[in-house]
Each structure stands twice: as structure tokens, then as C-alpha cells.
Amino acid sequence: MDALEQLRKTFFDWQAMADVIPQILTVGLPNTLILAISSAVLGCIFGLVLAVLGLSHNPLLRWMARIYTDIFRGLPAILTILLIGLGFGPVVRILTGSTNPFPLGILALTLMGAAYIGEIFRSGIQSVDKGQLEASRALGFSYTSSMILVIIPQGIRRVLPALVNQLISLIKDSSLIYLLGLLGSQREIFRIGNDAAANTGNLSPLVAAGILYLVLTIPLTHLVNFMDNRMRSGRPDKGGGSAATGPSGLAGQAVVEPVGPASLAGKGN
């Protein structure tokens, strides 16, 4: 019985949780969202560039995209964050006088995210029926205009679920920024939970942090499933029409403005 009580106190000490929750919500949550959302938005923009390079007719551009993707997809997140954050930190300090680790942290997350997002976009764009490009060209649109107006919007729409998965990843990986050294007000969810756990010798604050991560990620996971289902069930007789009748609200927004979440990120920053 003592052992059970011991475990309960270790993981679910309500008082320890209650003490840390206000800070997690007022300091940690906004910081985590800033990190995750800004790197997601920047990663989408950069990822789209990578996808377009990866589909280019120019083999040199294709290779550059390929090599970039291989490197940043192949390195552990923790290693990239340390190399970028610690390596460029002093340079940034000399140039700007700032010691805030957020810009470099966001940069590292963006570079990693872009490698995955670029592949997601590329597969989406490649899945668009060839007839779409032909029809667009036949109307008189240039290759570039056809990509921007016709092909890329359809490609993005098809990979929205995969993109949300990537956002979930970034939310989790943003916890690694603590390695760069954070001031009290810069701490994100994990660091606040971890500090409190270290100070009290009790893991309950970390459990509280974990619960908040789940509160963020589980709804997103279900959003992915929901979007996936809508896209499937909205499918009429032919593949091409599927997305059109799919999640018109959500997908519609993202398609009209591929960098839609920019407004969100603005708030975050």
C-alpha cells in the first residue's frame, strides 16, 4: 500500500501540479505555441520552395533540394537544435546583441520541419492528375502560373492531414529548445514542468506538462482523422473531384492561401 501511495505521490501530487499549472498556462503554453506555430509557418513556406525545386526540370536544383532533404531529415532533432542554436548563438549575439535563443531555435525547427514538409508537398503536387497541367496550359497559362493557380493548390489540399501531423511533431520537438538555455520568461511547457520537478523532487509537474501536450496534440490527431475521412467519403466517381467536395471550410482556406496560418504566427510573435 505504501508503494502505491508512493507512486501516486510521485506522479499525481495534486498540490505540486496545482502549483505549477498557472505558470505552465501563462508562460509555457504561449512560448510553446510561438515556437511550434512560427516554425510550422516558416517550414511550410520553405518546404513549398523545396518541393518546387525538387520538381524542377533543372537537375542541379533537384539535387540541391534532394541533398538538403536527406541531411535535415536524417539528423536527430536534438543534434540539429544544438548545432544551430549553440553554433550560431555567439554570432547572433555579436551581430545583434541579442541572447534570445528563440530565433535560432525557431530556425532549427524550421530547417527540420521544412525537410519533411517539402517531401509532403512534393508528393501532393505529384499526385495531381497530369491533365490538370495540360488543361491549364491549353488555356494559355504559363508553366509557373499553372503551378501556382492550379497544381499546387490541389496538391496542398491532398496533404493537409500529413501537414497537421508535422505540426504535432513540431509542438513536441519545440521542447528541445530548453537545451539552448532559457530565461524564466522564455521557458516553454516542458522546461517549466522540468524545473518544477527538479525543485520539488516530484514528477507531478512533468505529468502536468505532459497532459498539456496531450491537450494540444490529441485534438490535432483527431482533426487529421476527420479531414482524412472527409476527403475519402466526399469522393464521387472520379479521383479528381474528391478534394473539391471534401472539407470545404478548412481545406478551402488553406488552398486559397497556402500560407494561411501566417496570421496566427503573427499573433504568436
Place this chain on the structure above:
Amino acid sequence: MTEFSSGTLTGTNLHLSFGSLHVLRGIDLHVEHGTTASLIGPSGSGKSTLLRVLNRLIEPDTGDIALDGKSVLTENPDRLRQRIGMVFQQFNLFPHKTVADNVSLALHKLRKMPKDQARAKALEHLDMVGLKHKADARPGNLSGGQQQRVAIARALAMEPEVMFFDEATSALDPELVKGVLALMADLATSGMTMVVVTHEMGFSRNVSDSVTFMDGGVVVETGPPEQIFTDPQTPRLRGFLSDIL
């Protein structure tokens, strides 16, 4: 419908190879403005490829293409394609845009028409094909026949000098074919210059002014429909007609 004063299309000695595959072997085709030319022939004979070469979706290896007597090979191909409308077997409407947006997109973006004006014009052309009431639907919610009529409206809205139809009814359910053919016949009667790749021999015979029979990348026989269908000169055309009629 509008008046068509231009649109004489001439292809001269067109050659095209994909690697070792010689798809077009010296094609000559002349379509007088205001007339309809059908291209018939077995699959793989190069009919659809010829259409794509004529509007430079595929660049010919050699040969010349002229519109109203002027070579278009030096022209910007995007400009050329604004002068030639094309309708595809698979419709190829843009599924992420509404029916009206499908029709107005090129008007707005290429012809630089203000949005409301482009939409008004799109609605006008949708009305012409009897689908104004579907303006705000998505293509995926339309029948194949309706989608193809929208595709025709989309091409016509650009006021092309020539219209290409690439097996426009081949992907349609039989009961939907009639409506699209009737629309194409109306268009031909109105004086549009048309080049029609088709397996619909009835259409070819009754609507077109000339019929060109292709096989193996060459024009085997060309002439007015009565001659082609009732008095074929070559054994290859006779064989083709007896196979399909």
C-alpha cells in the same frame, strides 16, 4: 453566338518523334476558317498528338503551323494557346474551383478582366451551355456531360479563333453523349473553326466539312465526309470503316 472572321489553321509537313518512336510523319492539315474538320483513325494513329502539336502543347520537331496564313512557331506558345480553345476527353476541370471560377479564371488572370466582369462573362457562357444554375457548384458534383459542357464554356469564354476537341465524348456515359455532340454541332453551325478528334462517325459524317483519316502518323486520306464514308479510296480506310461501322 459571336461572329468568327478568322481562324484558318494550316499544319505543314509536321514531324514529331518521342525517342525512337516516330509519332507524326509529315502531316499536312488545312482547316478553312468557319469549317469543321474531323480527325478519325485507329487509336495510336497520332490524332490526339497532332492536336497538341497544333497548339504547341507539344513542340513539333519540324514543320510549320500557321494561323490565318501567319506562322505561329515564333509566337509565344502561351499567347497562341489563348487563341485556340481545347476540350479534353477527361474534361480536366479544376476540381478545387467552382464551375464559374473554372470559366472565369483565364479571363481574369490572362485577359486581365476585373473579377466581376469575368464572372459575368463566365455566367453568360455557362448560360450558353445550359449550366448557369450550376455556377457555384464544384465540378465533382456534376455529371460527366455537364462537366464537359462546362469545359466547352471555359474554352469558349476566351473567344478563341479555333476550337480543338480531343475525343470529347469518349469518357461519357452513352446517354450523355448526345447533349455534348449537339452543343458541338451548334458551335460548328455558328461558324467556329473546329478540329475534332472523334470516334463518333455520325458526328464526323453529318457535322464536319472535311474528314481526315490518319493511321501510323500519316494522313492516309482526306476529303469531304460523303467521299470518305461512301467512297473510301484506300484499303486502309476501307478496313477501318468496316471495322467500326
